[in-house]
Amino acid sequence: MSANATGSRLPAWAAGLAGVTAGAVALGVAELVAGLTTASASPVIAVGGAMVDRTPAVVKEWAIRTFGESDKAVLVTGIVIVVALIAAGLGLLARRRVGYGTAGLVAFGVVGVIAAVSRPDSGPLDFLPSTVGAAAGAWALALLFRRAERHEEPSVATEPDTRTGRDGAPHHDRPVALREPAGSREPADSRKRAEPPVRRAGAALYTFDRRKLLTGVAVGVGVAGAGTVAGRLLGGREDVTAARRSVALALPRPAVAAKPLPAGADLHISGLSPFVTPNHEFYRVDTALVVPGVDPRSWTLKIHGMVDRPVELTFADLLRRPLVEADVTLTCVSNDVGGPYVGNARWLGARLADVLREAGIRRGADMLLSVSQDGWTSGTPVDVVMDGREALLAVAMNGEVLPAAHGFPVRQVVPGLYGYVSATKWVTEIKVTRFDQDTAYWTPRGWAARAPIKTESRIDVPRDGDRVPAGRTTIAGVAWAQHRGVDAVEVQVDGGAWRRATLADVPGPDTWRQWSIDWDLEPGGHTISVRATDATGYTQTPKVAPPAPDGATGYHSIRVRVG
Numbered sequence: 001m002s003a004n005a006t007g008s009r010l011p012a013w014a015a016g017l018a019g020v021t022a023g024a025v026a027l028g029v030a031e032l033v034a035g036l037t038t039a040s041a042s043p044v045i046a047v048g049g050a051m052v053d054r055t056p057a058v059v060k061e062w063a064i065r066t067f068g069e070s071d072k073a074v075l076v077t078g079i080v081i082v083v084a085l086i087a088a089g090l091g092l093l094a095r096r097r098v099g100y101g102t103a104g105l106v107a108f109g110v111v112g113v114i115a116a117v118s119r120p121d122s123g124p125l126d127f128l129p130s131t132v133g134a135a136a137g138a139w140a141l142a143l144l145f146r147r148a149e150r151h152e153e154p155s156v157a158t159e160p161d162t163r164t165g166r167d168g169a170p171h172h173d174r175p176v177a178l179r180e181p182a183g184s185r186e187p188a189d190s191r192k193r194a195e196p197p198v199r200r201a202g203a204a205l206y207t208f209d210r211r212k213l214l215t216g217v218a219v220g221v222g223v224a225g226a227g228t229v230a231g232r233l234l235g236g237r238e239d240v241t242a243a244r245r246s247v248a249l250a251l252p253r254p255a256v257a258a259k260p261l262p263a264g265a266d267l268h269i270s271g272l273s274p275f276v277t278p279n280h281e282f283y284r285v286d287t288a289l290v291v292p293g294v295d296p297r298s299w300t301l302k303i304h305g306m307v308d309r310p311v312e313l314t315f316a317d318l319l320r321r322p323l324v325e326a327d328v329t330l331t332c333v334s335n336d337v338g339g340p341y342v343g344n345a346r347w348l349g350a351r352l353a354d355v356l357r358e359a360g361i362r363r364g365a366d367m368l369l370s371v372s373q374d375g376w377t378s379g380t381p382v383d384v385v386m387d388g389r390e391a392l393l394a395v396a397m398n399g400e401v402l403p404a405a406h407g408f409p410v411r412q413v414v415p416g417l418y419g420y421v422s423a424t425k426w427v428t429e430i431k432v433t434r435f436d437q438d439t440a441y442w443t444p445r446g447w448a449a450r451a452p453i454k455t456e457s458r459i460d461v462p463r464d465g466d467r468v469p470a471g472r473t474t475i476a477g478v479a480w481a482q483h484r485g486v487d488a489v490e491v492q493v494d495g496g497a498w499r500r501a502t503l504a505d506v507p508g509p510d511t512w513r514q515w516s517i518d519w520d521l522e523p524g525g526h527t528i529s530v531r532a533t534d535a536t537g538y539t540q541t542p543k544v545a546p547p548a549p550d551g552a553t554g555y556h557s558i559r560v561r562v563g
């Protein structure tokens with residue numbers, strides 16, 4: 001057996017580096033192929049998405065709460081780190097035998113292909129990025145090993161060694177033999193001497209060429225980086241920006257404009273959430289690792305299932321309908337008491353109930369299973385959508401074309417229901433069905449099938465832990481009970497008597513409501529609590545409940561130090 005079969009002469013770090021480089025080449029080439037074929041996902045995204053869908057709900061909840069809006073960045077970073085470690089391991093394996101390393105990369109590719117083709121939005125070409133990427137990675141690994149590891153049949157001593165120059169390495173750039181050839185007791189750098197290396201029967205000489213490895217690594221990293229950038233550019237990111245711009249020009253005026261906001265809707269208190277949440281500050285919660293890029297020119301909404309006349313609307317069809325404006329506050333069921341996953345916007349869209357009426361909902365149907373471009377689903381009660389509230393297929397948010405992250409080109413907005421049972425972004429399909437026949441994404445993951453928003457309130461100023469000057473302090477916040485409306489907010493200090501806060505104006509029952517109260521606080525530490533009462537007369541419960549399965553409850557309380 002030759003030395004080549006039993007192991008390479010590369011030091012461990014070099015083999016690990018070659019492995020990581022090969023892994024990077026695999027991912028970069030896969031990104032490029034994903035961009036070229038407009039396959040829906042590169043391997044990182046496909047595998048990440050598969051992980052998201054298979055992650056236990058508690059872990060997802062924890063991730064959302066711990067990492068907030070950056071939960072996806074954290075996941076992608078984690079995947080990249082794990083991939084790098086595995087790739088380094090494959091490099092070490094390749095040190096035993098290059099074939100082991102390339103086989104590992106191919107196995108990786110198989111995992112990527114499985115993840116990609118099992119995505120709900122997978123297309124016929126989705127096997128390609130992982131396949132081509134894995135092949136490129138395997139090839140890169142073998143190449144790097146070949147470059148870095150000079151295998152020299154010791155030449156006949158009397159002939160000048162011409163072969164070292166042939167592969168492009170100048171003679172003065174001497175490879176450094178870090179290890180002795182197998183079975184040799186000669187000093188590692190014996191071949192640098194004027195004398196030819198001592199030849200032993202059957203013994204070949206292996207040396208490690210650090211410089212050739214590093215130049216190979218540099219080329220590999222360049223290929224990986226260029227592939228990733230080109231793939232991303234080709235993959236439609238730019239298209240969405242352009243498409244949003246052209247939709248902005250085509251956006252019709254509302255047939256039913258919202259009344260101007262009452263002058264007193266915003267109390268303009270520093271630190272208090274503004275009545276209208278700017279789009280760039282609006283919370284974002286979804287399972288999508290990359291924002292789906294949906295082309296409005298090819299977008300359609302299919303309405304089918306228990307209907308008399310299945311409908312398929314184009315984006316132009318939707319814009320031709322009378323568009324309605326509505327101020328609606330969205331809330332995420334994952335929001336902790338006092339948490340940030342609530343925001344208010346003015347939405348523009350077609351009435352969902354009208355569209356459904358045209359399709360003709362059959363008797364017995366009680367659920368709308370809406371499906372997004374990326375396969376996520378939401379189950380909305382039919383009676384809620386049909387009861388006259390402004391349930392919309394929204395195309396604009398705060399006077400702007402729907403931002404890509406908030407569902408461009410079309411999303412649902414249903415006042416009064418938590419987002420996961422109503423607010424489908426990138427919506428492409430609505431199946432009219434029954435709760436006992438279909439199950440939406442979050443239901444088997446431990447969340448209630450039906451989830452009206454609970455009456456809640458939050459203190460925005462002061463902040464928990466603030467130090468405030470003695471004397472009169474303004475306490476202010478927001479309260480919400482969508483589609484019922486907030487009728488009263490009360491504030492309590494240190495468990496004392498509840499006092500009524502002043503309420504801001506609201507355009508209707510579907511938005512949150514600002515409140516404030518001035519309080520003379522004694523020096524020392526204080527606990528401030530808030531509770532809201534909705535228009536049905538229900539006062540929010542003090543009973544503490546976690547977000548799962550149908551929304552957190554309890555009073556929001558903060559601690560402040562006065563003086």
Ligand SMILES: Nc1nc2c(c(=O)[nH]1)N[C@H]1C(S)=C(S)[C@@H](COP(=O)(O)O)O[C@H]1N2
Nearest residue numbers: 283284285286287332372376419420423425
């Ligand atoms: N396609 C899709 N739509 C979705 C989700 C999702 O994961 N995928 N999440 C829902 C949830 S849980 C919430 S709270 C709202 C949040 O909407 P926003 O990100 O625009 O604030 O979107 C809903 N729509």
Ligand SMILES: [Mo]
Nearest residue numbers: 332333419420
């Ligand atoms: Mo949510």
